[in-house]
Amino acid sequence: MTTKHDDTAILRRVLDQWKAAVDAHQPERVAALFAQDAVFQGLRPYSVGRQGVADYYDSQPIGMKAEYSILETRRPADDLVLGYLAVEFSFTDRSPLDVKLSVLVTGVRGDWSIAHYQVSRLD
Numbered sequence: 001m002t003t004k005h006d007d008t009a010i011l012r013r014v015l016d017q018w019k020a021a022v023d024a025h026q027p028e029r030v031a032a033l034f035a036q037d038a039v040f041q042g043l044r045p046y047s048v049g050r051q052g053v054a055d056y057y058d059s060q061p062i063g064m065k066a067e068y069s070i071l072e073t074r075r076p077a078d079d080l081v082l083g084y085l086a087v088e089f090s091f092t093d094r095s096p097l098d099v100k101l102s103v104l105v106t107g108v109r110g111d112w113s114i115a116h117y118q119v120s121r122l123d
Helices: 004-023 027-031 050-058
Strands: 034-041 065-077 080-090 097-108 111-120
Touching (some): 004 097, 004 111, 027 050, 080 111
Antiparallel strands (some): 080 097, 097 111
């Protein structure tokens, strides 16, 4: 039986890598953390697959950084972990952007990747 602590650890393992790649402005490295057929929704029209993720992060400004905190986790199935997060994206030339992020990570033989990513900007 898994616990909330286990689910949080899985999310952190994936999201810490995501944060490091975002902070380093390495879009291909970000995209590699996603499933081949991941549904990705940033702050503009969605895409499916790693290329759309790489294109999205390649278009982000150099110096953008991400800080996140996990607000909620759920385990809908043994190989799925759902996370709801608060994320602050900071920039070198403008005010930070606060968003909410939902991610669904999927595990295959202990290797976890992002299958669904959806950002919401709540004003």
